[in-house]
Amino acid sequence: MAFEKMKLKEIEVWDGNMAASHAMRQVQIDVVSAYPITPSTPIVENYSKFLADGYIEGEFMMVESEHAAMSGCIGASAAGGRVATATSAQGLALMMETLYQASGMRLPIVLNIVNRALAAPLNVNGDHSDMYLTRDSGWIHFDAYNPQHVYDLNFIAFKVAEDHDVRLPAIVSQDGFMTSHTAQGVRTLDDDTAYNFVGEFKPMNDMLDLDHPVTHGVQTEEDWHFEHKARQHNDLMTKVFPKIEEAFDAFEKLTGRRYNIVETYHMDDAEVAIVCMGTSVETAAEVAKELRENEGIKAGVIGIRVLRPWPYKQLQEVVKNLKAVATLDRSSPNGAPGMLFNEISGVVINLDKRPVINNYIYGLGGRDLTKVHVAEVFRDLKANADAGKLTTPTQQFIGVRGPKLSYL
Amino acid sequence: MGEIKKIKNLKEFSTSADRFEGANLLCPGCAHSIIVREVLNATNDDLVLSASTGCLEVCTAVYPYTSWDASWIHIGFENGSTAVAGAEAMYKALKRKGRLKQPDREPKFVSFAGDGASYDIGFQWISGCMERGHNIMHVVLDNEVYANTGGQRSSSTPIGGSTTTSPAGRVSYGEKQNKKDMVAIMAAHGIPYSAQVAPNKWKDMVKKIQYGLEVEGPVFINAMSPCTTEWKFDPKDTMMISDLATDSLVFPLYEIIDGHKLNITYRPKTVIPVEEYLAAQGRFKHLFKDEYKHLIKEWQERVDKQWEMLQRREEAGV
Ligand SMILES: Cc1ncc(C[n+]2csc(CCOP(=O)(O)OP(=O)(O)O)c2C)c(N)n1
Ligand code: SF4
Ligand SMILES: [Mg+2]
Numbered sequence: 001m002a003f004e005k006m007k008l009k010e011i012e013v014w015d016g017n018m019a020a021s022h023a024m025r026q027v028q029i030d031v032v033s034a035y036p037i038t039p040s041t042p043i044v045e046n047y048s049k050f051l052a053d054g055y056i057e058g059e060f061m062m063v064e065s066e067h068a069a070m071s072g073c074i075g076a077s078a079a080g081g082r083v084a085t086a087t088s089a090q091g092l093a094l095m096m097e098t099l100y101q102a103s104g105m106r107l108p109i110v111l112n113i114v115n116r117a118l119a120a121p122l123n124v125n126g127d128h129s130d131m132y133l134t135r136d137s138g139w140i141h142f143d144a145y146n147p148q149h150v151y152d153l154n155f156i157a158f159k160v161a162e163d164h165d166v167r168l169p170a171i172v173s174q175d176g177f178m179t180s181h182t183a184q185g186v187r188t189l190d191d192d193t194a195y196n197f198v199g200e201f202k203p204m205n206d207m208l209d210l211d212h213p214v215t216h217g218v219q220t221e222e223d224w225h226f227e228h229k230a231r232q233h234n235d236l237m238t239k240v241f242p243k244i245e246e247a248f249d250a251f252e253k254l255t256g257r258r259y260n261i262v263e264t265y266h267m268d269d270a271e272v273a274i275v276c277m278g279t280s281v282e283t284a285a286e287v288a289k290e291l292r293e294n295e296g297i298k299a300g301v302i303g304i305r306v307l308r309p310w311p312y313k314q315l316q317e318v319v320k321n322l323k324a325v326a327t328l329d330r331s332s333p334n335g336a337p338g339m340l341f342n343e344i345s346g347v348v349i350n351l352d353k354r355p356v357i358n359n360y361i362y363g364l365g366g367r368d369l370t371k372v373h374v375a376e377v378f379r380d381l382k383a384n385a386d387a388g389k390l391t392t393p394t395q396q397f398i399g400v401r402g403p404k405l406s407y408l
Numbered sequence: 409m410g411e412i413k414k415i416k417n418l419k420e421f422s423t424s425a426d427r428f429e430g431a432n433l434l435c436p437g438c439a440h441s442i443i444v445r446e447v448l449n450a451t452n453d454d455l456v457l458s459a460s461t462g463c464l465e466v467c468t469a470v471y472p473y474t475s476w477d478a479s480w481i482h483i484g485f486e487n488g489s490t491a492v493a494g495a496e497a498m499y500k501a502l503k504r505k506g507r508l509k510q511p512d513r514e515p516k517f518v519s520f521a522g523d524g525a526s527y528d529i530g531f532q533w534i535s536g537c538m539e540r541g542h543n544i545m546h547v548v549l550d551n552e553v554y555a556n557t558g559g560q561r562s563s564s565t566p567i568g569g570s571t572t573t574s575p576a577g578r579v580s581y582g583e584k585q586n587k588k589d590m591v592a593i594m595a596a597h598g599i600p601y602s603a604q605v606a607p608n609k610w611k612d613m614v615k616k617i618q619y620g621l622e623v624e625g626p627v628f629i630n631a632m633s634p635c636t637t638e639w640k641f642d643p644k645d646t647m648m649i650s651d652l653a654t655d656s657l658v659f660p661l662y663e664i665i666d667g668h669k670l671n672i673t674y675r676p677k678t679v680i681p682v683e684e685y686l687a688a689q690g691r692f693k694h695l696f697k698d699e700y701k702h703l704i705k706e707w708q709e710r711v712d713k714q715w716e717m718l719q720r721r722e723e724a725g726v
Pocket of ligand 1: 464485486522525549552553555
């Protein structure tokens with residue numbers, strides 16, 4: 001029986017998981033190989049239901065673990081077709097070995113990560129510790145702040161990953177529960193428009209081209225390994241951003257919705273800014289607006305839209321005139337400054353004029369980041385900006401019980 | 409369904425189309441290469457292959473060279489079975505969608521893996537592939553040891569075998585656990601075909617591989633692969649050791665159809681004492697010390713019991 005297209009309303013009320021599921025359905029993936037884990041389980045369930053109802057023409061491998069899920073994706077992708085999966089937390093950690101294998105083999109797989117804390121203690125709620133694991137894995141990484149972004153960035157991710165100049169896998173991350181289970185209005189594309197935006201999959205070195213046998217996943221030692229890794233890094237550093245820009249432009253032309261490698265909110269004349277990811281970006285942007293009106297703080301927000309490749313140059317442009325920057329990490333660095341602190345510090349280190357930078361650890365295991373918390377951060381920033389130096393410890397924990405935790 | 413290849417004699421067999429080059433880094437006398445060649449030579453069908461990390465993989469795909477003249481993939485140590493399962497899923501999807509480049513050809517999907525990659529670390533992946541019913545064949549190159557990493561024990565290592573992680577020593581006779589019965593475990597998945605093969609019995613091997621490639625659904629093949637380096641015998645003796653293994657019934661050849669119907673496919677004319685098989689390999693040398701001689705007797709008893717069990721299952725048709 002032929003598969004059917006689905007008729008969508010112009011605006012659907014979807015949570016992030018449903019948005020990802022529909023995007024995956026609309027791009028007509030050839031093989032999904034997946035394993036359920038909270039909070040990404042509904043993606044796998046929704047996809048199963050689409051399949052059961054005749055809306056999917058591709059294959060669906062419901063495998064026995066996340067490691068197998070990505071292993072199946074790798075085999076399928078090398079065979080020559082469109083491939084995707086989804087996971088969270090422990091599943092992502094279990095999958096980790098294969099993430100490096102997928103990117104090293106230059107296979108354009110798309111992975112939806114629905115963020116969740118890493119055990120122990122076991123926790124099902126959203127934080128960024130799982131996705132931070134993937135930082136050096138060679139995947140392109142897009143971060144969504146709400147269900148609309150999840151939907152849109154999935155199309156972008158397939159388009160960029162599958163480009164023959166790129167051929168690298170891509171992650172689309174969203175916050176567990178805060179995005180994945182919170183329904184909002186999502187502007188949809190009809191099935192044909194969505195599919196045509198990404199286009200037909202164009203195979204390369206496909207194992208199923210039986211007249212041109214290909215060897216995937218070779219051994220290289222000190223003689224060639226470095227060149228392979230260097231080339232992969234080079235392509236991430238030089239080839240991916242132009243393709244992302246192209247895709248963002250094309251998507252804006254199609255939908256009117258604009259995405260940027262670095263997202264900025266109230267940044268035109270900002271003196272102080274928060275750098276963060278996920279749902280916190282929208283919270284912080286709202287607080288910035290309020291503080292501008294109520295307290296005269298020239299506050300802005302920088303949202304990391306593309307975590308990998310790391311937008312070093314783009315961020316330099318955005319932060320170079322700031323007096324103070326707060327980096328908010330939703331992951332316990334366990335004995336170090338947070339990742340965003342370190343990476344933003346790297347961005348400013350060679351600028352003539354450097355903002356004062358500090359670090360906040362927040363929201364672990366799904367703890368809410370409230371507007372009150374964010375306002376306190378902005379007030380710290382104002383004090384740092386006025387003093388021209390740190391007036392706070394370098395690293396503080398916010399929203400955690402007990403006496404205030406601060407370090408360095 | 410492709411036409412089943414007809415092979416009359418060994419000469420015809422060994423000169424048939426070569427999709428696995430002799431130019432590889434496997435040890436002289438390594439049975440892995442003999443088995444792979446036998447599997448590939450059994451069919452003219454197009455092949456999509458995988459290898460899990462291990463001797464076969466590191467010796468046949470060292471960039472910028474490859475010994476493979478068929479589509480081939482390696483991902484890691486544990487997941488070669490799932491790699492071809494993914495490729496097989498892609499084949500089905502592209503076939504349904506009319507996007508195959510050679511729509512009239514039906515490739516076969518075969519995964520090669522060591523005993524470490526199959527009995528141990530890849531066990532779950534293989535079980536998953538078997539349970540889900542992918543149309544793939546998983547072939548274990550069973551040398552009863554982690555050869556690639558220098559000869560550590562696996563759950564396929566037999567009792568008394570000396571390995572680098574179960575060495576014979578002043579107070580130890582080596583491996584303490586009995587070899588895991590993978591063929592039985594795989595058959596228990598209810599798969600259409602599982603079988604044990606050996607490189608010296610090539611006609612038996614070809615028959616089983618051809619049956620396995622034609623049958624619809626997952627197939628499990630356990631191939632005994634004598635390892636000159638870790639079993640410690642002269643590289644020229646690979647076939648002699650294989651003969652000792654099959655003719656002493658240490659390594660009986662049989663098949664299990666549809667998860668239950670067992671057929672013994674080779675009955676040695678003269679059954680050789682297990683002692684001769686053990687004596688031919690350095691890994692069992694210590695068993696011939698006085699204090700361990702009882703273990704050789706126990707070996708023989710175990711082999712006799714296993715053979716009796718196989719015969720009874722065959723008679724009963726279960
Ligand atoms: C996850 C993981 N663990 C361990 C290893 C190290 N390792 C590579 S091959 C191998 C042993 C291979 O043994 P087997 O599967 O029996 O194949 P053989 O080399 O004996 O043919 C080991 C332990 C690895 N590559 N990956
Ligand atoms: S160590 Fe053993 S299995 Fe590995 S290549 Fe040598 S003979 Fe073959
Ligand atoms: Mg082995």
